[in-house]
Amino acid sequence: MLSASGTSTGTVTVGKSGRPMGRRRVAGDALMGYAFIAPAVVLFALFQGYPIIRGLTIAFSDYRYLIPDWQPFNGVDNWIQMSRDATFWAALSRSATYTALYAPGIIVCGLAAAGLISAFRGPAEAGTYRVIAYLPVVLPIAVALLLWRQLLNNQFGYVNYFLRNVLHLPAAPNWLGDAAWVIPTLVIAAVWKQVGQTILLFLIGIYGINREMYEAAAIDGAGPWRKFRYITLPLLRPTFVLVLVLSAGVLGTVEESLIFFPTEYGPRNAALLIGRYSYDVAFRLGDLRWGYAAAISLTVGIISMLLSALVFRTLRGERLE
Amino acid sequence: MRDATAAYNEQMRSKGVQVELEDTATGWEQKVLAMIKDKSLPWSAHGYAPFFNQYSYIKSGLATPIDDWVKSSPVPWAKDMKSAYYAPNIDDVNRFEGKLYFIPMKLNIHLLGYRKDYLKEVGLQAVPDTWDEFEKVLGDVKKALASKDVIPFAMRKEFYRTLGTAYVTRREKFFDDKGVINLDTPEFYDTINMYNRWFKNGLITPDSFIAPDDISAWEKGKIFAGIDSHSWIRQAKKIWGVEAAAGSLPPQPAKTDKPRTWMHVDSGFIFPGAPMPQEGTDWLLSILGPDGGPAEQWWGKVITFSGSPVHKTMFDKFVVKNQDYPEIADSYKAIANSPILPVIIGSSYGAVQTKVWPWMEQFWGGQISDKEAVAGAMKDVQEEMQKSLLRPQ
Numbered sequence: 001m002l003s004a005s006g007t008s009t010g011t012v013t014v015g016k017s018g019r020p021m022g023r024r025r026v027a028g029d030a031l032m033g034y035a036f037i038a039p040a041v042v043l044f045a046l047f048q049g050y051p052i053i054r055g056l057t058i059a060f061s062d063y064r065y066l067i068p069d070w071q072p073f074n075g076v077d078n079w080i081q082m083s084r085d086a087t088f089w090a091a092l093s094r095s096a097t098y099t100a101l102y103a104p105g106i107i108v109c110g111l112a113a114a115g116l117i118s119a120f121r122g123p124a125e126a127g128t129y130r131v132i133a134y135l136p137v138v139l140p141i142a143v144a145l146l147l148w149r150q151l152l153n154n155q156f157g158y159v160n161y162f163l164r165n166v167l168h169l170p171a172a173p174n175w176l177g178d179a180a181w182v183i184p185t186l187v188i189a190a191v192w193k194q195v196g197q198t199i200l201l202f203l204i205g206i207y208g209i210n211r212e213m214y215e216a217a218a219i220d221g222a223g224p225w226r227k228f229r230y231i232t233l234p235l236l237r238p239t240f241v242l243v244l245v246l247s248a249g250v251l252g253t254v255e256e257s258l259i260f261f262p263t264e265y266g267p268r269n270a271a272l273l274i275g276r277y278s279y280d281v282a283f284r285l286g287d288l289r290w291g292y293a294a295a296i297s298l299t300v301g302i303i304s305m306l307l308s309a310l311v312f313r314t315l316r317g318e319r320l321e
Numbered sequence: 322m323r324d325a326t327a328a329y330n331e332q333m334r335s336k337g338v339q340v341e342l343e344d345t346a347t348g349w350e351q352k353v354l355a356m357i358k359d360k361s362l363p364w365s366a367h368g369y370a371p372f373f374n375q376y377s378y379i380k381s382g383l384a385t386p387i388d389d390w391v392k393s394s395p396v397p398w399a400k401d402m403k404s405a406y407y408a409p410n411i412d413d414v415n416r417f418e419g420k421l422y423f424i425p426m427k428l429n430i431h432l433l434g435y436r437k438d439y440l441k442e443v444g445l446q447a448v449p450d451t452w453d454e455f456e457k458v459l460g461d462v463k464k465a466l467a468s469k470d471v472i473p474f475a476m477r478k479e480f481y482r483t484l485g486t487a488y489v490t491r492r493e494k495f496f497d498d499k500g501v502i503n504l505d506t507p508e509f510y511d512t513i514n515m516y517n518r519w520f521k522n523g524l525i526t527p528d529s530f531i532a533p534d535d536i537s538a539w540e541k542g543k544i545f546a547g548i549d550s551h552s553w554i555r556q557a558k559k560i561w562g563v564e565a566a567a568g569s570l571p572p573q574p575a576k577t578d579k580p581r582t583w584m585h586v587d588s589g590f591i592f593p594g595a596p597m598p599q600e601g602t603d604w605l606l607s608i609l610g611p612d613g614g615p616a617e618q619w620w621g622k623v624i625t626f627s628g629s630p631v632h633k634t635m636f637d638k639f640v641v642k643n644q645d646y647p648e649i650a651d652s653y654k655a656i657a658n659s660p661i662l663p664v665i666i667g668s669s670y671g672a673v674q675t676k677v678w679p680w681m682e683q684f685w686g687g688q689i690s691d692k693e694a695v696a697g698a699m700k701d702v703q704e705e706m707q708k709s710l711l712r713p714q
Binding site (some may be wrong): 064065066067069070095153154155157174177178261262263264265267268269283284285286287288289 | 331348354357377380381382458460470479527528530532533534537540541543563671672675682683686703705706708709710711
């Protein structure tokens with residue numbers, strides 16, 4: 001029997017059958033609960049669980065799609081091959097560079113924009129800027145990146161036209177034609193596309209900070225930087241954790257490379273990131289080696305999980321009881 | 322292909338045979354392979370196998386030999402296919418390991434496409450015949466059009482167009498029996514060193530490295546010339562007019578009456594386990610044949626989207642008198658001298674396309690020597706091919 005507060009009071013009522021009615025009700029409640037979650041569990045099992053298990057079995061096989069009925073189990077051969085694959089290591093290194101640029105980029109831009117938006121007290125103003133900030137996130141990624149590809153064209157793009165003809169810079173970067181600029185360019189486009197999400201996350205955190213703390217700090221003579229450094233930043237720690245964990249997932253990104261360089265890998269393969277390599281191994285190169293590609297993707301996934309665990313361990317701090 | 326099939330259906334109505342054409346979806350190869358395995362294939366034939374995919378189509382079981390169906394076909398041309406082709410070597414490339422797999426649907430001839438109006442500014446009406454003379458013209462164009470930011474020469478960022486075609490003009494047989502391209506030859510060194518010189522002299526720049534899917538610099542008039550498929554010329558004529566753009570066979574190492582260029586054939590084929598393979602073969606033979614209403618519908622339009630007819634009759638009918646694209650008729654004189662790429666080249670196509678260019682970029686960028694570039698490219702191509710179980714053994 002449930003009390004008004006919703007907690008069990010421990011009373012047992014015996015029904016007609018002689019069995020305790022409380023246990024039957026609990027069992028009935030449990031069945032009802034399972035019934036409610038069943039559709040979600042079934043959908044998860046079908047569209048997430050089965051693919052995960054299937055992906056794992058493929059990763060430990062030499063599954064080659066172009067060869068009919070060829071899926072022999074090959075143990076750890078894929079990983080042995082990976083250890084000797086210079087292209088894999090080069091692509092992973094580029095992806096690590098990409099992630100190392102993306103994470104601070106999205107945090108700095110997201111936090112800066114969130115700080116500016118949070119300064120608006122009026123809900124209409126703040127709401128307008130929140131919508132504007134989030135618009136790139138809802139834009140289809142192919143549209144967004146093709147737009148950037150046009151903007152960054154070395155000869156005809158608006159960005160270099162502006163740099164050369166308005167700012168009169170002696171030389172504008174060849175964003176997609178110079179190997180040194182390719183990864184930063186992919187990062188810029190990706191950060192622009194996703195920063196809206198980070199802005200909202202930081203805004204949620206900032207809005208959740210008690211204003212009285214800032215007032216108390218002001219009374220103590222703290223200026224804007226000290227308030228930011230000693231109040232805002234520490235209290236946004238959970239948001240930093242979340243943003244960094246999400247950033248770890250970009251290690252395996254493929255869209256930027258695929259859309260900017262759909263049929264090649266850029267100057268000196270500068271855009272051959274690990275996600276793109278896995279994609280091409282599976283769907284474009286040679287025998288379409290799904291086994292090897294799955295092993296690469298599994299490896300990248302494990303690395304991302306380890307990075308996330310490192311973030312949790314380092315930044316999570318003590319739980320507040 | 323729709324118009325050709327409509328004409329075929331009209332012709333076959335009294336015989337109770339009708340062909341329904343469906344558009345090819347992205348990623349169809351995997352779906353069809355699965356259907357072949359399940360014996361649930363609804364289609365009999367496919368009208369378009371790019372030459373570089375033909376090897377993997379055969380090896381993966383997507384294309385089946387059609388000798389028997391050709392032999393029993395009522396289509397008159399099927400009795401003696403070879404004699405109808407413009408040149409006998411066109412027949413050779415439809416076969417693999419002695420069996421006939423493909424019926425050609427277009428011949429692709431790589432050409433030099435250039436801006437005639439830019440050429441006139443240096444006092445010429447036509448491009449010269451040899452690479453040395455052409456290089457001089459590029460230098461003159463660079464000087465004359467510097468104010469318009471026109472880059473003299475474009476280079477496709479892959480092997481098979483600009484780089485490969487220039488190589489073919491110097492060396493006829495550039496691949497081995499397993500279809501692996503041999504780059505360690507004097508002719509290839511001549512080719513890459515020629516381009517290296519052009520790069521150093523500003524006749525090619527990184528801005529004229531053209532991605533396979535982006536010819537905007539050419540379309541915007543910032544390039545004088547490039548070596549490519551005919552679509553390069555056709556697109557320029559569409560934008561700038563037939564008087565402003567022109568095409569010709571690529572320059573040759575020396576003046577010759579036996580010029581060479583890159584050629585390959587795209588084709589139609591039959592699926593294994595197809596529900597109606599004989600009817601599918603008859604359809605392909607009819608719409609891709611040397612005569613008849615359906616074939617005229619096809620060949621009459623093929624030069625407007627990419628490629629040329631393979632039959633003498635269709636050459637006479639649609640190419641010789643074509644005022645818009647006279648360069649296509651002129652290019653046929655190279656057919657007898659040129660290696661039309663055989664099916665087996667497809668075994669190394671993917672590896673060559675992805676592995677050669679980055680090494681050439683490093684060489685032209687001054688980071689490595691030509692020997693290092695060639696050695697590195699060949700090693701990478703071989704390593705990539707070793708990963709494939711479908712490679713020629």
